Amino acid sequence: MARxxxxxxxxxxxxxxxxxxxxxxxxxxTSLGNSVRWxxxxxxxxxxxxxxxxxxxxxxxxxxxxxxxPAKEKAAQDLMMTLRCLTCQSQSIADSDAPxxxxxxxxxxxxxxxxxxxxxxxxxxxxxxxxxxSYEPRVTTMTWPLFAAPVVLLLLAVVIxxxxxxxxxxxxxxx
Amino acid sequence: xxxxxxxxxxxxxxALAVLQLGVGSYALTARGAEFLRAVRPIAVVxxxxxxxxxxxxxxxxxxxxxxxxxxxxxxxxxxxxxxxxAGAWGNHEGSMLLWVTVMGLAGGFVALLERRLNERTMxxxxxxxAFVSLGFYAFMLFSSNPFERLNPAPVEGxxxxxxxxxxxxxxxxxxxxxxxxxxxxxFSFAVGALITRDVGPAFARAMRPWVMGAxxxxxxxxxxxxxWAYYELGWGGWWFWDPVENASLMPWLxxxxxxxxxxxxxxxxxxxxxxxxxxxxxxxxxxxxxFLVRSGILTSVHxxxxxxxxxxxxxxxxxxxxxxxxxxxxLRASTVTEGAKFHLFSREGSLVMNNVLLVGVLGIVLMGTxxxxxxxxxxxxxxxxxxxxxxxxxxxxxxxxxxxxxxxLMRWRQDNGRKLANLLAAPALVAAxxxxxxxxxxxxxxxxxxxxxxxxxGLAVASVLPLWKRNLRRTPAHIWxxxxxxxxxxxxxxxxxxxxxxxTEKLVASEIGQxxxxxxxxxxxxxxxPIAGANWTALEARLVARYGDSNVQTxxxxxxxxFASPPTATSEAALLTRWNGQLYAVLGEEGEDGxxxxxxxxxxxxxLIWYGGLLVGxxxxxxxxxxxxxDLRRKGEPELEPISEPAASKPAAGGQEAxx
Numbered sequence: 001m002a003r004x005x006x007x008x009x010x011x012x013x014x015x016x017x018x019x020x021x022x023x024x025x026x027x028x029x030t031s032l033g034n035s036v037r038w039x040x041x042x043x044x045x046x047x048x049x050x051x052x053x054x055x056x057x058x059x060x061x062x063x064x065x066x067x068x069x070p071a072k073e074k075a076a077q078d079l080m081m082t083l084r085c086l087t088c089q090s091q092s093i094a095d096s097d098a099p100x101x102x103x104x105x106x107x108x109x110x111x112x113x114x115x116x117x118x119x120x121x122x123x124x125x126x127x128x129x130x131x132x133x134s135y136e137p138r139v140t141t142m143t144w145p146l147f148a149a150p151v152v153l154l155l156l157a158v159v160i161x162x163x164x165x166x167x168x169x170x171x172x173x174x175x
Numbered sequence: 176x177x178x179x180x181x182x183x184x185x186x187x188x189x190a191l192a193v194l195q196l197g198v199g200s201y202a203l204t205a206r207g208a209e210f211l212r213a214v215r216p217i218a219v220v221x222x223x224x225x226x227x228x229x230x231x232x233x234x235x236x237x238x239x240x241x242x243x244x245x246x247x248x249x250x251x252x253x254x255x256x257x258x259x260x261a262g263a264w265g266n267h268e269g270s271m272l273l274w275v276t277v278m279g280l281a282g283g284f285v286a287l288l289e290r291r292l293n294e295r296t297m298x299x300x301x302x303x304x305a306f307v308s309l310g311f312y313a314f315m316l317f318s319s320n321p322f323e324r325l326n327p328a329p330v331e332g333x334x335x336x337x338x339x340x341x342x343x344x345x346x347x348x349x350x351x352x353x354x355x356x357x358x359x360x361x362f363s364f365a366v367g368a369l370i371t372r373d374v375g376p377a378f379a380r381a382m383r384p385w386v387m388g389a390x391x392x393x394x395x396x397x398x399x400x401x402x403w404a405y406y407e408l409g410w411g412g413w414w415f416w417d418p419v420e421n422a423s424l425m426p427w428l429x430x431x432x433x434x435x436x437x438x439x440x441x442x443x444x445x446x447x448x449x450x451x452x453x454x455x456x457x458x459x460x461x462x463x464x465x466f467l468v469r470s471g472i473l474t475s476v477h478x479x480x481x482x483x484x485x486x487x488x489x490x491x492x493x494x495x496x497x498x499x500x501x502x503x504x505x506l507r508a509s510t511v512t513e514g515a516k517f518h519l520f521s522r523e524g525s526l527v528m529n530n531v532l533l534v535g536v537l538g539i540v541l542m543g544t545x546x547x548x549x550x551x552x553x554x555x556x557x558x559x560x561x562x563x564x565x566x567x568x569x570x571x572x573x574x575x576x577x578x579x580x581x582x583x584l585m586r587w588r589q590d591n592g593r594k595l596a597n598l599l600a601a602p603a604l605v606a607a608x609x610x611x612x613x614x615x616x617x618x619x620x621x622x623x624x625x626x627x628x629x630x631x632x633g634l635a636v637a638s639v640l641p642l643w644k645r646n647l648r649r650t651p652a653h654i655w656x657x658x659x660x661x662x663x664x665x666x667x668x669x670x671x672x673x674x675x676x677x678x679t680e681k682l683v684a685s686e687i688g689q690x691x692x693x694x695x696x697x698x699x700x701x702x703x704x705p706i707a708g709a710n711w712t713a714l715e716a717r718l719v720a721r722y723g724d725s726n727v728q729t730x731x732x733x734x735x736x737x738f739a740s741p742p743t744a745t746s747e748a749a750l751l752t753r754w755n756g757q758l759y760a761v762l763g764e765e766g767e768d769g770x771x772x773x774x775x776x777x778x779x780x781x782x783l784i785w786y787g788g789l790l791v792g793x794x795x796x797x798x799x800x801x802x803x804x805x806d807l808r809r810k811g812e813p814e815l816e817p818i819s820e821p822a823a824s825k826p827a828a829g830g831q832e833a834x835x
Contacts, residue, residue, distance in 0.1 A: 064763070064772055066682050077680070082562045089473075090417040092560075095410035097763075135560025142555050149542045150535075150567050157531045164527065165519040 062109035063102030069113075076109045079118040082135045083108070083125065092135065178243050178322040181231035185272075185322070188224035188279065189312035191217055192305045199302025203295060203370065214298045215286040218305070222283025229263075229276040232321055236263040242328035245269060245321050251334035251740050253710050261345035262335045267469060267485070268321035270348060274465075275311045277349075277356040281385075282308070285360060291806070292381040293373055300367030307359050310492040318484055334740035337711070341407050350396035351423055355461035357389025358426060361433065362458035365451045366500060369507045374451055379441035380806055382454070384799060386437050390430040391795040397423050398788030409746035409761050411776045413674070413784055416564040418473045421544040422464035425537055429457035432533040435526050443587060445514040445523055449530070455500045460537070462493045472548060518589035525582030532575040536568050543567075569623055576630045579664070580637035583657060598640050606633030613676075620676040627672025635665035652801025660794025667787025673756075673780035684770040694777025696758055697721045698731075703762070703771060711738045713747070716762040716771065720751055733762040757781050 067073040077094060083104065085096035093101040093108075104125070111121050125133050137143045195217045202210035232245075236259050241247045249269075250262045264273040282304045289297060315321065339345070364382040368374045400423060405413040414420060433453040440450045467473055470486025517523040543559040550557050584598050609632035613625060638661035641654060681693040690699040701717040713736040720729050731749035738745065751758040756779035763772025 064682050064684065066680075082560065084558050084560070090415060090419070091410070092415070095408075095412060130556060132556040132558055135558045136562035137557050137559050142550050142553070143546070143557055146542060146546055146559065146563065150539060150570055153535045153538045154570070157535050160531055161519070161528055165524070 060103050060106030062106040067109055067113055072112050075118055076112040079121060080105055080108055084133050084135055086129060086133060177231055177235055178324060181228045182320070182322040184224050185228040186316065188221050188228065189309065189316060191221040191224065192309045192312055195221060195305035196302050196309060199298050199305065202298050211294055211298050214301050218286035218301045219283040222279035225276050225279035229272050232269060232272060233260055233263045236260060239332060241332055242324055244323045244325040247325050247329050247332045249333060249335055251332040254335060255709055257342065257345060258335055258340045264348055265335055265339050268319045270352065271311060271315045271319055272321050273349060273352055274356060275308055275315065277353050278308050278359060281356055281360050289381055292377055293371065296367050296371045296373040296378065299370040300363045303366035304360065304363035307363060307496060310495065314488050314492065318488055336741070337738035337743045337745050341403065347396060347399045347403060350392050350399060354389045354393035354396055355426060355465065357385050357392060358430060358457045358461045360385040361389065361454045362500065365454035366503065369451060369503050372507060372510045374447045374511050376441050376444050379437050379450065383437050383441055384803055386430060386434050387795055387799040390434050391792050391799065393423065393427040393430055394788060394795060395792045397427055398785055398792065402785050406748050406750060409748050411759050411778065416561050418467055418544050421540050422467045425460040425540055426457060426464055428533050428537040428540065429453060429460045432530040433457045436530055439523055439526055443515050443523060445517060446527070447514045448508060448511045451504065451511065455497065455504060459497045462496065466490060466493055520592065521589045522582055522585040522587050525578045525585060529575050529578050529582065532571045535571045539567050539571065540564070565623055573626060573630060576634050579661060580634050583641045598643065599637065602633040602637035605636045606630065617676065624672040624676035627668055628676065631665045631669035631672060635662060638662040638665055653798040656794045656798025656801060659797060660791045663787045663790025663794055666783050666790055670780055670783025670787055674778050674784065677779040679777045681775040683773050684766055685773050686770050691775060693775040695723045696777055698760065698775055700771060700773060710740065711736045713737065714762065718749065718760055720758055722753065731760050733760045735762050752782055755779060
């Protein structure tokens with residue numbers, strides 16, 4: 001586990017570079033990092049929870065604490081598995097030890113505890129951080145090919161198999 | 176000196192690859208026949224030279240020669256010996272050198288040993304192989320020279336990323352690379368056979384061991400990578416559909432399809448064009464994988480745009496090889512005959528259907544991996560993760576599992592279905608019983624894990640049915656191989672489904688002496704103490720675990736490690752494996768109140784995932800050995816009817832069908 005902050009991305013085989021000519025590798029982009037921090041600040045200010053995405057302060061109450069109700073914890077867990085940690089590479093917030101992921105877990109758990117719908121929480125997070133935060137792509141004008149692909153591939157598979165075998169049968173019948 | 180000598184040897188090897196391509200191409204023309212014999216020795220020497228260059232790189236790492244830039248950037252004098260060696264390929268330049276080394280050695284090996292194939296096809300194959308390696312030589316010599324000097328030399332090296340300092344990972348990248356490169360040999364065979372219009376059983380038999388070998392390495396590499404992610408990253412996950420993981424999965428999917436197709440071609444003389452096509456696709460996927468992993472495009476399209484040199488190089492190579500191969504395929508497709516005919520309801524028919532479905536899964540994974548890059552280029556960042564890949568790939572995988580259960584029980588050419596229906600009653604019953612059991616006792620679980628458990632149970636039974644009423648001692652090794660590999664898929668699937676269905680997690684802030692329950696376990700934190708290793712210090716917890724009411728106590732020691740160079744914190748999870756699952760413990764931070772963060776998981780049957788992967792690999796090895804021994808024993812005599820013999824230089828150009 002890449003602990004407190006995952007400056008070292010987890011899937012290192014690709015990342016261990018001889019010359020790190022590009023500091024951008026570490027974070028998706030500096031401007032994103034900044035705006036994310038800014039948003040996190042706003043967000044926290046809004047709820048007046050005395051925590052911020054800084055290492056010096058203790059983690060948010062529900063960052064490392066499970067909800068009492070197992071059903072609610074499961075719902076929170078399922079949701080957290082599908083949300084991206086914005087400071088790490090390819091980790092969900094459930095798996096990340098970055099402070100920011102801890103804050104997001106805290107948010108998710110508290111909202112679930114208050115009885116909010118997981119999908120509403122997802123929508124709320126997407127509204128703040130963009131589609132990037134959710135591993136579950138939505139159908140939009142931008143992403144529809146992702147959902148068309150399986151249908152097209154299935155149709156193609158049927159066509160290929162049909163073509164191959166109707167022909168074989170026709171020829172087999174003749175010979 | 177060593178670095179300069181190694182670089183000179185590398186240039187020499189590259190020059191020999193040029194020669195191999197030139198002489199090989201000339202030898203194939205009408206006037207050049209006398210040069211045919213020159214190509215094999217060139218290939219052997221080229222392979223030896225590049226291997227020497229790679230050995231010298233390892234020597235540089237062993238001596239921690241910090242005046243070499245690559246060593247300074249990736250090694251450290253205090254690093255344990257095994258990681259000094261592994262450091263040679265745990266980076267971009269070194270891994271590219273490893274790539275051409277494996278490729279050169281494999282080419283030399285083919286040149287030395289392969290005697291069954293028509294000599295002209297052989298030479299065309301070696302020329303094609305030289306063409307592919309040349310791209311990588313150029314890439315290395317012009318944009319990522321592993322032997323570059325650093326002046327002045329630093330006093331100490333940077334060290335290797337601690338996450339890589341793990342025995343599993345030291346050998347994970349080379350395993351995958353050998354797999355990738357094996358597919359490049361299969362690709363060269365396909366190109367060679369297309370050039371000399373020689374796509375037939377002899378070609379398939381020459382190519383098959385390489386496809387199988389590559390597939391075995393890919394299988395084991397993916398299994399090892401998943402295991403490494405599971406215990407080294409410390410979050411208890413084993414697969415996240417991460418682009419880097421997908422990069423290794425895609426060649427495996429294509430190789431799996433190719434493996435089955437090439438076997439049909441070798442033994443039944445059918446599926447000719449389809450096999451060639453899959454060989455091209457499989458190699459394309461290993462190139463796409465290399466591109467994704469090596470170009471830096473995965474972190475961000477912008478990162479790629481800032482430093483596009485390497486990525487563009489690989490992308491250009493990809494375009495040349497794949498474009499070239501497809502153009503050649505287009506030109507020669509009409510000369511590839513359709514091959515033996517068969518009915519849809521036959522063993523070949525089920526293989527074709529599963530091949531198509533495998534390619535379908537491949538399409539989904541490719542789409543899901545590349546699409547975020549496309550949208551990012553248009554300014555929208557989206558994430559595609561497990562919530563997309565799991566259900567969408569399931570659409571293809573579950574039908575595939577059914578066909579996989581039935582296919583090996585069918586007859587070649589045409590099956591009447593009567594015997595099949597009797598045989599399949601047993602797995603169907605077992606699947607139904609599993610469904611009932613899980614629904615009644617399994618509690619609330621998702622649809623996909625439920626289906627996974629049911630299909631795994633059915634497939635496990637069906638996979639051993641090909642041995643039904645056979646004389647087990649006289650059953651050929653490749654049948655055993657198939658049975659074991661298919662069983663391995665069922666076992667791995669059971670592990671995956673069980674992990675997602677029955678996983679329990681406990682997060683606690685624990686005082687010393689406090690006990691916690693997770694699943695059937697009671698775990699007590701007895702203490703935390705500091706310890707030190709060669710290049711790290713750590714806090715190590717002492718956990719005592721008891722299963723159920725049992726009095727047997729087992730000690731677990733999860734560690735939170737701090738590496739000095741480069742400064743990185745890692746977690747060493749502690750695992751306790753029982754026959755029915757694994758207890759997984761991770762030590763976290765100490766809170767201000769003196770309580771320790773603990774993460775405990777109980778993961779029922781999770782080790783089945785990797786046992787399954789190993790079984791699949793073992794099945795592959797058995798099959799490879801069995802087939803090779805058989806092929807060698809039959810050397811010289813045609814396995815099939817004379818029509819399929821490659822000696823007839825040009826098969827009747829009749830079949831226009833691309834998919835045959």
